Amino acid sequence: MSCLFCKIAAGEIPATLVYQDDTLVAFKDINPQAPLHVLVIPRRHVATLNDLSAGDDALVGSMQRAAAAIAKEHGYAERGFRTVMNCNAEAGQTVFHIHLHLLAGRGLVWPPG
Ligand code: 5GP
Numbered sequence: 001m002s003c004l005f006c007k008i009a010a011g012e013i014p015a016t017l018v019y020q021d022d023t024l025v026a027f028k029d030i031n032p033q034a035p036l037h038v039l040v041i042p043r044r045h046v047a048t049l050n051d052l053s054a055g056d057d058a059l060v061g062s063m064q065r066a067a068a069a070i071a072k073e074h075g076y077a078e079r080g081f082r083t084v085m086n087c088n089a090e091a092g093q094t095v096f097h098i099h100l101h102l103l104a105g106r107g108l109v110w111p112p113g
């Protein structure tokens with residue numbers, strides 16, 4: 001298994017976990033872009049958003065709900081937060097195991113860069 005995020009999900013590479021269940025793991029981004037920057041990943045390897053099927057709809061929904069719960073736990077539910085999933089080169093995807101970025105704790109500009 002050569003995938004970095006599969007290794008984090010398996011506990012083979014350390015990360016600061018903030019949430020985990022049977023299907024998801026959430027951990028602090030190593031290079032945070034906001035006071036709270038968490039990555040929510042499925043335990044199962046899926047390389048990009050292009051590789052999802054209809055059977056993954058609940059999985060992706062659970063990623064968004066986990067992010068909202070983590071934001072709330074950290075006090076950002078009312079202030080606001082952003083979730084982002086980058087797909088392939090032009091969006092800046094660098095790790096090819098899908099991940100939902102949760103960003104909170106500062107004003108976030110729109111449109112993003
Ligand atoms: P992408 O650019 O693919 O959307 O996001 C990948 C994210 O993974 C980046 O924000 C990067 O900082 C983060 N990242 C890369 N390697 C590691 C690592 O080994 N540990 C953690 N916690 N985050 C990582």
Ligand code: ZN
Pocket residue numbers: 003004005006007044045046096097
């Ligand atoms: Zn993987």
